[in-house]
Each structure stands twice: as structure tokens, then as C-alpha cells.
Amino acid sequence: MTPANAEWLPAAIAGLVALSLVVAVLATAWPRQAHRVGLLGALAITAWVLGLSALFLNAGPDPEAAATRVALGGWEAPLGLMLHLDGLSMTLLVLTAVVGLATSLYSLGYVHDRIERRQFWPLWLWLWAGLNMLFLSGDAFNLYITLEVVSLSAVALVAFTGTAAAVSGAVRYLLVNILGSLSFLMGVVLLFGEHGVLDLLLLETRTEAGPTERMAAVLMTAGLMLKAALFPLHVWLAPAHGSAPAPVSAVLSGLVVTGSFYLILRLWMGVFAPLATPAFGILVGMLGVAALVWGSLQALRAGRLKSIVAYSTVAQFGYLLVAFPLMLVDPGAWRVVVFFAVVHALAKASVFLAAGTLQHAAGHDRLADLGDVLRARPRTVFALGLAGVSLMGLPFTGGFIAKYLLLEAGLGTVLAGSVIGVLWVLAIAGGGLLAAAYILRMVAPAFHRGHEDAGEAVSPWMDWVPLGLATVAALAGLAGTLTLNTLALTPGAP
Amino acid sequence: MDGGWLLLAILFSSLGPGIAIFFLPEHRQGLRTALNLGGAGTKLALVGVLLAGVLRGDEYRFSLPLMPGIDLVLAADALSLLFASLSAVLWFVTTVYAIGYLEGSPRRSRFFGFFSLCVSATVGIALSGNLITFLIFYEILTLATWPLVVHRGTPAALRAGRLYLAYTLTSGLVLFTAIVWLTLLAGAEGFTPGGYLDGLAETHATTLQILFVLLMIGFGVKAALVPLHSWLPIAMVAPAPVSALLHAVAVVKAGAFGIIRVVNDVYGTELAIELGLTAGLLVVAAITIVYGSIQALRTDDLKQRLAFSTISQVSYIILGVALAGPLGIIGGLVHLVHQGITKITLFFCAGNFAETLGIHRISELDGVGRRMPLTMLAFTLGALGMIGLPPLAGFVTKWHLGLGALEAGMPWVLGVLVLSSLLNAAYFLPPVIRGWLGERREPWHEPLQAHAGPTRFETHWMLLFPVVFTAALGLLVGLFAGLGLSPLGWVSLIVRRDYSLPEFGL
């Protein structure tokens, strides 16, 4: 680690938090210019995150030293709060920045109503700030708070169009979130009561496989599963994501859910690592398989474009669950999971954005009546298809690399002698087919012979941003090595 | 990384124009044509340069890390160039043809965009340096072809597209799994003549056998091996240039090429024989050859007959590879080229008949030779070539395959060849005879003239030129098979290098 980096990195981390907060507060206080503040803020945050990642990667290849901890207010743990940056959080920060920037640009076109703009931007910037803080948090209670920031702003964003479906979805989302958060909080309390510290690293050194930890693990995991819409606790997701405005759906499916999953991963890699048992892995894996099948079937059934995409999220998160038993056999597999989540987030966000464009143009998103618009907007359909291909896990996209690595891990399990590994392999391999089926449902009408009707005009942002993001998702395949190497800079993780 | 830029340039010479075309407004016809032909021409020239370089003995290689330990590798060896030059040449021709064929039809930007993408993928497959790269381009090919198959947008086309995707994606998945597995076992090696799995033969024999079956299922769908072939004849609803490309250059060939790569450069023929893998493949190929021919006999639709014929003919390639001897492999490899040239001629002709005179069925062909002599001549050359009559391309193949079978000590394969030739004749001669010797009583109705006005030649020149060109090519590669630069000469070079045999020519 060069001295300059050592000096700058902590400041840059705190600065990122500060910057996102400043932007959010500014937009809240000055709603009339919220969109301008938002745009500038989005650019600034993205630039900052990229700079941060450059600093981080330059800091040196030593994984143990790679985690940078920043004591807020000068108070070290256990007294104070520590921000925590390592490879894992860095990756997710970059992901957030990319999707966030795309969403911001898209929203410039999508949220054009003056009033709506004033509602949307502050909430969205708070959400972004919340995500940044979530990924940078190294403290159990602080995680709860940031999770709340994220959840609440997400709920508000879901509701902000005020349609019946949106409100109903938002309320369901809100209640589920509260249930999940409280469950998480209860777990935090249990841990604190047992060990008297909240800092994750300190907790990690103190936990062993005791009943309190077990209970805390159950509470926190279940709560986060609820928040991450992991099967069978996914039912809130489709109404919420399906009825939210497109940029919001993109962020929800791409980032917010991923954030909850990130927490699960982080906890099980650190604090709860001693608790994991094969049976636990198998249960979670089974849930993942069920999620894959169920989500895909529902996506094949759903009649509305965005519902399909929302259910696709349920299905795709099944992969993340399936990865748990793999991680028990091959601890290194966690990086694969994260990479998969990253790629999924990119692709899913662009699918949602594309769907939003189509919905905006057609005035609805009923798949059966969408053919005309689909035919008239090849660019958007192309984006949809390209991102869809990434979701299917076909080359040359990032999804392919992710699927490859997952499959590799799965087959590794089988080769290591695990019988149930065959199931994981089948699920990983077969999920792509189901994905292909529902993606095809969305794309195929564009190829039907029939009328063309471009529908309502859309702004250029809405036309090009989905395509750009889809391209990023596709080209993420090239960033595979970089991402995995970055993730390797996570201390404590195998 | 020496000269890797050349490989990239070859790849991008179609990819770049393809993407540009995709975003081109529908009415920019001139620019689109220029892009199309420019890309095709550039590719042709670059492949020529590459060809010369490889003949000189230069190494071309490009690699890009994808995942830790796994690279995307493009490399040019003699075998890859064989396929690459085939696709470059035929792409050029098909582009000309497609421009003529689709004149005035809607959504050409989309069509040509995917068309170019398709060819890029094919060239990528040709130039792949390892299995993973191969897989990547293979799957891209699947995806890029689908829009072409459903291009017409009719319910039948969409159903065909669905079936196509169902088959190819499933097989892709099987392939994917197999390749990951193989890479886990043996690492992400590049293609090596003679294979790179020798070290595993003793410890993992059964696994290798299973993997081989999986790989064959994976490639077999595209190569239309028999239980996996159903998509191919149904995909005939696609426009003629697409069928031509599908059958002659891209999809089907990709499958066959994959099998060649696996047998020759992954397992190595020795290992494959040792594990008893080629015998099974041989049987499957033989069954496919006969089955495809019988099915072709049963249909009256011209394109469908051609499609079934493809099923049968592509298995010749696999047959040759499965014979696993130098002569057999020569037969198989050279058929890769020969079948491409011949089949593309036939599809062009079928397209010409359909486009110019609205003829789709063999029973309607009576007397067409008088109205469209050049096309009919080309069709005849193609058909006779498929039957395997000298001096056309197909004969050279059949000759080497037959000798290869004998060399491998499997005279029964000769029986298959005989039977297949008979069946080929049975389904290819009737259209030829009808065309030349049949009588047409009523006047032709001419859809092309109806919407595009009278043409100088028997049909639009952009439809005629490719036909004549490929037919002539089919004749020349057979007639001058003994030349060093002919496909046969090139293939002999490949096999000689691979087998380090000084002389075995006949």
C-alpha cells in the first residue's frame, strides 16, 4: 500500500458516504432543482466510486490488508462505528454506481412530470445513499439502520405514482420489510446481548456455534430472506416490482434485493461462518431450486411484461441460494455468487428499463397487446433481448461467465463426491432454459408479422439507456477476471 | 498475441458492419448494401491474407482472459482456416444473394444485422482456439440465427423458431455442462492435434466416455444427427438465403466442425478409438445418412427435401471423422467444404425458383430448365454433386470416405455409402429430370416480374450471380481437386500435419 493511498483511502470512503448524503439532502431541501441536483450528484457519485475503486485496487494485492476501516467521528470500535471497505463491498459499490447512473439518466426521460420529479429524485437519491452506506457499513446495528433507509425509500418509490396497484404493492412491501427488519434487529440484539459488541469484525472473533448465535442467525437470515424475496418469501416482490415505475423497478430488482442478499452473504461468511452445516446448505439449496422452478413458471404464466421480469428475479435469486451448498464444499465459490449477483443486477436493471420504455410507449404492459410497439421499437427489444441473453447465461455476456463459474463449482461438488450435487448442477444448467423460455415470451412478439405502432414518443434517454446498460451487462463478461480478483481482496473470506 | 489483430479484424469485419446495419434506418438501402458488401469483401481479403500467412507457417493467436485460468483464445490453424475461408467466401456470395432476394421487403436492417452477426459467430467458431471460446461463439450463433429463422414472422416461422431454440438451447446446455466438466478435469487447454486428454485416459475412462456422449449430443443437435434433427427441416420456413446459410455455412456446419474439433483436437483419434467412441459415432452417422435420405424421398417440398438431404450429407462429415483414419478424415473435412458449396447452390436455386416463378414443390418444376436454364444447370450440378458423381465436389468426398472406410477396416460403411448414393440419386434426379425434360403447358406466373419489372437475365442478377458462382465453384473444386490449393489439397495438408504422414495419397 503506497503511503498516498493509505492516507487518501479512508477519507475517500467517508467522503463517498458524505457525498451521497449531501446530494440526497440537497435534493430534499431543494426539490425544485431535484433533477439537476440528482443528475450532477449521480455523475459525481459515480466518478467518486470509480476513483475509489482505482484507489482501492492500487492499494496493494495483500488481501488481509485490503479491508479499509474508517472510524467515524474518530471513535474506534467497539465504542464507535466503523465503515468497512473490502473487495466485496467495493464490487457492489461499483455495481450500484453503474446501475444508479443508468437509472438516473433514464429517469431524466421517464420522470418528466414536474410534481413527480420532485417526489422521485430525493427518494431515489436517498435510496442510493442508503445502498452506498449499506455496502460500506461494518456494524451490525448500523446495517439495520441503513437497511431501513434503503427499505423505506424503496417503499416510497414503489408507491410514488399513486396508482392502486402501486400503492397496494408498496404496502405489502412495507409490511414485509418491517417484518424482515424487525427480525434482523432481533438477531442483532441477541448478538449484542451475548457479546456486547456490534462491530462485525469483533463479533466474528467472538462468535462460536452457540444457541444464541444460532437463534440470531436464524432470525437475521429469515428476515433478510424475506427482504431479498428468496423463495418462498417472494410474494411481495412481483406486485411491488411489477407496479413500480420502471427506473424504480430496475433499482429494486437490481440493487435493493441484491443488498439484502449481500448482507446474508456477508453474515454467513463472517459472523455465522462457524454455524454452517451441510443440512443448512442443502435446505437453502433446495429452496433455491424451488425458487428457480417456481419463479420461472410464474414468469411463464404472468401476463404483464414487468411481472414477468419481476418473477424472473425470483427465479434468478434461486441461483444465489443454490450456491450456498456449493460454498460449503468449495468456500471459494462465494466470489462466483457475488459475480452472478452483479451480472444479474446489471441485466435485470436493463430489462426493467427496457420494459419501462415499452410500457411508456404503449401505455400499458400487457404482453398480449404489446406486439405493435415491440415491432416498432427494435432498439428497445434488442436491449431487452441482449439483457435477456445475459439472464439466460448465454455467451458472450456476463451471465455466461457467471453461469460458467457456477456450473464449475457445481460440477466440482459432484466430482468431490456429493450426490446431491447432481441436483445443483441440473438446476444451474436447467434454469437457463426456463429463463430462455420466458425471455422468448417477451421478445418473440417483436418478430410476429403485424402492425407497427411506435406508440407514445419516448425521450432519447429512455431509448438508449436500456441498450447501453444491456451492453454493459453483456460486456461484463470481460470484467470477470477483474471482478473476481477484486473480490479476492476480501479479508477473512476464503 | 502475434498477429492476433488479424484474427480480431476478421471477426470484426462482419461484426462491425452488422451492428452498424442494425441501427441503420430501413430506407438507407445504399449504405446498407455498401456496408454489407464492404464487410464481406474485407473479410474475404483478410482471410486471404491469413491463408497466405498460415501457408508461410506464421502463428496467429489472440487471447483475452475471461476468468481466472480461462482465456478466450482465437487461433488460426489450417483446420480453422478451412472453415473460415469457406464461410468467408460463402458469406460474400450469400450476401449478394440476400440483397437481391430481400429487395423491397421490410425489416432488412434487422435481417442483415443478424445475418452479419451470424457470420461473425461462424468465423468465431472457426477461429476458436479452445473449447470455451468455441462454446461462446457457438451459442452466439444459436441466438443470432433465431431472428433469421423467424424473420418472416408467420406463425409457422415462429413455431419453427421456437422448436429451433428448444433444440439448440437444450443442446447448448448439455454442451456447456460437458465443457465445464472437461475443463475441470483437464484444464482449459487449447485445441491440440492428437488431443490433450491422454493423461486422463487411464484414470477417467468412463468419465471421458460420458463426456464424449454429452459433447456429441451438444454438437449433434446442430449437426442434425438423427434423433436430434427434427428442427432442421422445420426451420425451412426461413427465407432462402437463411436456409442456405444455415445449411451450408453456419449452423449445421458449426455442429459438424465441433465434432471434428472434439474428435481430432480434444480427444485425439487414438484415444477416441481406444475408448470405443468413434464406433458409436460411426453408427449414428450411418443411421443419420440413411434416415435423412429416406425422409428426403418422402417429401415433395423442394426446400424440405434439401433440408433432409442436409441431414444426410452433414453426417458424411461426421462419418469421415468417426472413421478416424487419415483418409476418412480427409473425406470428412473436405466434405465440410464441398457440402457447403453444393448445398448453398441448391438452396440458392430453390430460392430462385420460388422467388422468380413461385415454385416450391418438385412436382411444379416441369420444364423450368427452359425458362431458367442457368439456374437449372446450377441445380443440376449441385444435385449431381450431392449424389457424388464425378467430377463434382461430392465425388471427391465419397471417394475418400469410401477409401477411408476400407482403410479403417469397416467395409460396411461402404454399404452405407452405396445405399445413400442410391437414395440421393432417387431424390435428386427427379427434380433435375423434371426441370430439363418435363413439359410445361401453361405459362409461368412470374411473381418477381410482377413486382420488380422485367429482368435482364432469367432472374434478378443478384440472384443469378451467386448461383452460377457457387455452381462453378462446386464443379471446379471437384475437377481440380488435385491442385494444392483446392479444398482437398488443403485438407490433405491439415491431415498430413496432424498425422505426420509422409504420403498416403491416392
Added chain:
Amino acid sequence: MNGLLVLFDLVLLAGIVGVAWRCLASTDLFRAVVLFITFGLLLALAWVRLEAPDIALAEAAIGAGITGALLLVTLERLRSIMAERRSGRPHTPPPDPTGPHALLRALHDPPPERRTFIPALSFALVVGGLLVTALWHQPHSTGLEPVVDAHMDISGVDHPITAVLLNFRAYDTFLELAIVLIALLGAWSLGRHDLIPARPAPGPILPGTLRLLVPVAIVTGVYVLWAGSHAPGGAFQAGAILGAAGILLVLARPRQLPMAPGVPLRLGLTAGVALFLLVGLYGLVAGHGFLGYADAWAYPLILLIEVAATLSIALALVALFVAGRPAGDDA
């Protein structure tokens, strides 16, 4: 003494559980609201018994005061909408873009079937049992008390909880303030301010009560805020009390609310967060770390933040009560 305390706790516990259950199970919404108010009272007592007077204070202010009023008003709104639907247009489906209808639908599943009761109960018992088991094993951890005590002298305040909240873990507190703000933004995003259904209240009693009560509440609020530095109390509690005062004012107005000026309202709402952030940024720039203070400046800065936060919280609570963004904000 201890026996009595245990008895008291058990009775309290039984009361809390019973009230909660009846509240959830109640089909009459009004009864549920009243039960909820009672529940808040019992909960405040429980916090007292858990030796958390700060939280008891907050619970008293929010649970007993504001939530009750909020729920009652909401209930009235729902009633009027339902009545509208039942009488006016029996067959037309509910109009699409209205919040409350959808809200009702999201909350109102068809009544649970009886057969789900047994599994639900058994699951609850099992999970609860597990929780109890886990708690049973808990050692009596001193938590952070020793560390906090060791740093009290440089914290700038005398009350350890305030020290934790506004100094050691100021980040969390900042975010909690932000959450209040976000909640308000969320409420505002649902739509415009809707009139509170109320009847005219003739007679002198109500205005008189208000005239007396509001100043007392303000004084109490300020007291609680000031007390925060050395005793239970602080910005949240004070904000809640002031907010309650504001709600009283709102309730007292028979007619429409005055047009809230947009910009000052926003500034007031964000004052707490903004000030907090400014101070934090200053800390970052000055080298005390983000959200850190120089030791000497700790007390005045904390006080400043507390005042601003109190104001913001109070405003936010009133605005939440009003529900929907005021007309002035859209200007």
C-alpha cells in the same frame, strides 16, 4: 420486593400479549385502535421496567399521544371512503388511482381460515420457545457500558445515552433522522394533503383546552430537550412532544389548514439532517473524521444539532399526521 416486581412484570407481560392479540384479532377497527393505544401505554411501562426511561419517554410521547390520534383520524378517513363506496356506487369498481382503496385492499385479505390457526399458533410457540431458549442462555453482558463510561469525559455531555447517540454513534442517529425524513417523503409521494374528516366543534371547551395545553407542551418539549444532556430526554422525545403540540393545533382548526409555505417548510424539515451533515462534513475536513467533533466544541455542536433535529422531527410528525404533501410544497 423482588417477588412483587416479578409479579408486576408477569402481569404486565400478560397484559401486553393479551392486548396485542386482541388488537390483531379484532374485527372492529375502532376497538383495535383503542386497544393499540392501551398497548402503547403498557409498552411504555415495559420500557420503564427494562430500565430504559429514554425509550419510555419516547414511547409515551409517540405511542400514547400521536399514534392514537393518527390512527383515529385514519380510521375516520377509511370509514368515510367505505361509506362512500357502499352507498354511492355499489357496482362500479373502485377508481384506480386512489391511495386508500388500494391500501385497504393490500391490508384486507379475506379473513383467515380457521385451519391456518393451529399451525400458526404452533409455529409461533416453537419459534417463541426457541427465542426464549436463546435468551435463557444469555450471559449478563455489560455491553458497552465500561467503554462508554471511559469516554464520557470527552463526549461533551453527561448522559451516556446522549453521548452514544450524538457522539459515539452519531452516524446511526443521523440516519434515524434521515429515516423520519424519508418516511415523510414517502407519505408525501402518495399524494396531496387530504382534508381531515372532522365535524365542527362548537363550544369553548376545545379551544380553551388547546390554549392552555399547547404552551405547556412546548415548555415541556424544551425541557426534555435540555434535560437530554444529563438525563433521559433529547431531540426525539422533545420533537415528539412538540409534534404532539402541533397536532393539537391542527386538530383545533375547524376549517382548512393555512397554506404551508413550501420553501421554509422544506428547509425546516431538512434542518436537522442538513445541520448534522454540515457539522459532519466539517469534522471530515477538519480532520476529526466524518461526523466527529473537536472535543472542545462537542457540547455546543451537539446542542445545536439537537435543537435543529427537534424542530425537524416535530415538523415531520405534524406533516405525517396531516398526511399527503401540503399544497404549498407543490408550488
Added chain:
Amino acid sequence: MSVFYLAAALFLLGTILLGLVRVLRGPGSGDRMLAAQLFGTTGVTILLLLSLALEESALVDVALVFALLAVVAAVAFVRQHGLPEPPDTPTHRQHPESTESRESNDDR
């Protein structure tokens, strides 16, 4: 002495629980609300007793706040249910439909 205070607090807590019967039974809204208001009073007493018993002066503040704010709910209730509405009083509650339409016009 603290035992006495504690016993008293316990007793008052018991009365609250008993008083719940009125809340549950009703029959009218007023009955229920009144019961809750009385609980508030009882709660203040309990807090004060506890403050004495546990020697926690801060609880007095809690009791104070309780006493002060219990009225808010009551006021809210009274504003809506308390007094019969004279038939000729012009209500300022507008027709919801017009509200809706106005809102949707503004927002969209």
C-alpha cells in the same frame, strides 16, 4: 415503603387489565375511548409509583409527558365522534370523487 408503592402499582395495573373488558365490550365508541383515557390516568399513577419505588426520578418526566399527551387522542376522538352534528351544519368534507379527480388532474 417501596413494597407498598409497588403493590399499589401492581394493583393499578390489574385495574387496567380489568378495564380492558370495557374496551373489548364497548358497546359504544365513546365507552371504549373513555376507558382508554382512564388507562392513561392510571398509567401516569403507575409511573409515579414506580418512580418512587425504583427511585428513578426520570420516570416523573415520563409521567408528565403521558399526562400531557394523553389528551391528543381524546381531542382527535372528540373532533370526530364527540358531538352530534346539527343537520344544517355545512360540512367541509368534500365529496371524495371531486377530490380524486382534482388530485389526478394535478398529479398527472
Added chain:
Amino acid sequence: MSSILLLAVPLLPLLLAVFIGLRPGQARLNRLVPWAALPGLLLAALAPTGLEATFDSLLMGTHLAVDPTGRAFLALTAGLWLAAGLFALGERRDDVRRERFYVFWLLALAGNLGLVLAQDAASFYLFFSLMSLSAYGLVVHSGKPEAWRAGRVYLILAVLGEVLLLAGLLLAVHAAGQSSLAAVAAARPEGWALALLVVGLGIKAGMLPLHSWLPLAHPAAPVPASAVLSGAMIKAGLLGWMRLLPLDATGHAVLGETLVLLGLAAAFLGVLVGVLQVRPKTILAYSSISQMGLMTVGIGLALLLPEARGWLLAAVTLYAVHHGLAKGALFLTAGMQNQWPGTRLARAAFVLFTLLPALALAGLPFTSGALAKNTLKGPLAPDALPGWLAHTELLLTLAAAGTTVLLLRFLWCWQAGLRAPANGLDRHRWWAWGSLALTGLLLPFGVLVVGPGGLPVEPRDLYGLALLWPIALGLVLAGIAYRLIRDRETPRVPEGDLAVLAEAAWSAARRTHRSLALRPPRPHRMPARLRLLRLKLRQRLEDAERVLTRWETIGLLFSAAMLGLYLTLLVG
């Protein structure tokens, strides 16, 4: 230079075919058609011995050469095609589709000439198939149903022959290790290779029982086409045998015996069935079968008597040339039915030209037939062969008697259709016919004079009573037969004998398997039942999701998840 010469022989007709195909309707080009065979004739006459050329780049290496056997066949082929071409020029004058005829004519010609020159397997096969397939166009040229039927049978057998030949060639080449015909023969093809070669070439040579195409194709094809078909093309099979069979020092007894048997059978059966025909060209076709049988016997004998191999082969060659010319002339005769001239002199010439080839075929002394037959029988000493084969000579003689009967039958049937030309005599036809008929006389003297290498002919072979008695026997037999059947219905055997059976079998098979025939695969819509099922499934899924969405379900699932997680953490 030699390469150009050799290549020109097959290439010129090809080029001409291309020109005619590209520019139909050019009378001048058409007039060149007969002369496309001329280079071949010249080459046969003038080429120095050992003329050969190799083209490495053509196919898998092409080797062309003129060897002694080849020279004889080349002369026959080129000469016959030239004459028949001239004939065609006249006969096809009024045909609107004559260009098509000429194109096929030239293609077949190129093939026929080329295969004589070809010395390696691939090019032999190339020209062989070029000839076979192009001849199809000649067979079906008239476009009548009869022609289509004949063409079908022809094509099926031809293709079958090709394919079998290819397989045989491949086997033989593989065994030999190289593709030169000489090497192949030297490596003595065995077993399958041998059988395939015999049958593959035998089909072309009209070998029993694969002869059926001959009696169908000949009457259906235009006269000049029949002439070359019967005179030159079927000799290709014979040439192939001579080139490829193991006719070396040790011979091949089994094959020889088989061939002799088959040949004799063909000789007699051809006569038997032939006399029961009524159409002149059909009778000639059966005669060809019979005569080819004799030549087959010659080949068989060559295999059985290796020491007499050179003699026998030369004899077979001679016989082939003789038969080609004579049979060609006879077919042209059949085409002269409507050229019965008016003048006396011309009538005399007409009768002469008619009788000459017929007599030559019957083996009248001083004709080519006599020479050929005698030469063939030359090495058949009474004890040279074991068993029944010892009677071969007698049988051959009897067959000659049959030939006489058959020819009489031909002339009888033929003269019934004689009539005067509608618009003058056709000079082209007369010239072609006449010159061809006369070669039957000239040939033996030519052979005697030139005495090409190794041909063991002596002047006494030209005469001898041994040749006369079969003719006499034939005349007697014919007389008896005429007396017997004069006033009755002639018993008939349908043309193409065995092919009729095969056709019947095929159509019966077709009828029974009609249901199997042709439903082209198409993507079907999903069956209604499945669609219903899908709808139901969708409904089920939707209902299930709705149940999951209920709050109590969520609660239950949440608790269940917690419990499950706890248990797995505890158990595992």
C-alpha cells in the same frame, strides 16, 4: 502435346454441348454435332502406340492413354457415333427439341470416348457415369409415356450400376493401393470387390438378369440413340471388365465359370424372348443381349483359360467391334423403314445395306461376323475345359443359329413397315447407314491387313463350313417356326421381361405402403388438449401464487423458514 490430344477427345464434345446449350437454335452449331466424334476416330487411327498423359491436378490425378484394346474400342466408338450422328442430323431435322437431344448426345459421346481413354479409376468412373446419365436424356427424348417408363428402368439400373461400380472400384483401389486401372487389375480384385465390379459393369453390358433396360430403352429411344446405345455404350461395360477383371496369368475359375454360364444363358434367352417380340427395335435389343452374352462367354473363357488369355481378349475385342458396327447398322436400318426408295438401283442398295449387317451378325463367311466368331472359338480345344464347359463351343454354335432366327424375325417384322419417304430421301441418313453397313465387309480385311498387335487372326477364319451350318440350321428353324405360327396368335413376352415383374412388385409395394408415403414434417400447433392443459396449469399457478400472497401464508412460511433453518443448523 499428347495431353492436349488426349484431353481434346472428350473435351470437344463437351464444349460443343455447352455452346449448343447456351445458344440453342444455331443451325451451324448443330451441323457440327456428328463431327465431335471425329477427333476420337483420328486418334484411334493415327495415335502412336503408348500415347498417354497424366493430369495431377484433375480430380485425384487423371491418367489418359491409348492402349491396344482402347484403340479398338475408340475406333468403334468414335466411328459409330460419327455415323449415328450423321444419321441423327437427318432424322432429327424436324424435331423441335433437337438441341436438347444434341446436348445429351454430345455429353454421352464425351463420356463414351473418355472412358475408353481413362486409365485411372476416378476418371473412368467419371466418364462412365457421364455417359450413363446423359444417355437417359436420349432414352426419354420422345417424351412418350413409353419412353418415360423405359427411362425410369434405365435410370434405376444405370444408377445402381454406377453405385455398385463405385463401391467395387473403391474396394479394388483400396486393395491395390493406387487408382490406376492397370494396377487395380494387377492386384486381382477379390470377393466383394470382384462381385461389385462384375455386376456394376454388367448392368451396362446387359448381363443377365440385369438386362431389362435394353429391350425397353432401345425401342423408346430415337434410332441413332439406340444405335450408339447398343453399338457403343453397352460395350463400355465390356471394356470395364477387360480393364478390371483379374485376367492375369492365373485367372479366376469361379468367376470364369459364372460368366460363361451367364453369357450362354443370355445368348439363348435373348434369342428365345427376342423371337417372341414384334417391334423390330425390341428384337434388335434382345439380339444385343444375346450377342453380349457371347462376349461375356469370351471374358469368362479368358478367365478360365489363362494361357489363351491374349487370344481371347483380342477375340472379344474384335467381336465387340464387329457387333458394335453391325448392330449399329441394323438399328439404323430400323430407322430407314420410311426410306423405301423408288428407283431400282436405290432399292438394290437398300436391300444390300439391310442384309449386309444382318448377315455379318449371323456370321456369314467373309463378313466381320465370321472372323469374329472364328477367332472367339479358336482356343476352344475339345479338352481344354472340364465338365459341361467342354460343350461351350457347341453351345456357341447353337447360339449362332439362334441369332439367325432372330435376325430373320427382325427382318420379317421390319419389312412390314416399309414405306416410301414423304419428302424425298434423306441423304444424311443414307450416307451414315450405308457406310456403316459396308464396314461390316471392310472390317475383316482391314483387320487382316493391318493385323494389329497380338490379334491371332488368319485368313481362314474368314470362311469355313463350320460357319455355315448354324446359319442353315437357323434358316430351317425359322422356316419351321414360320409354318407353325403363321396363322395363329403369336405368343408374346412383354418387352423388358423381368422389369415388368419388378414394376409390378414395386407398384404393389407402393399401394400397400401408401399410408407411409410422404407427410412432410411441419411444426404443428399444439394439440387442443395440451393447450387446455397449459391454460389449466396457468390457472393453477396463479391460484397457488395467490395463496402464497395471503398474509397468514406469509407468516406461516416465515415461521416455517425460521424453524427449518434452526433445525438444519442444529442437526447438520
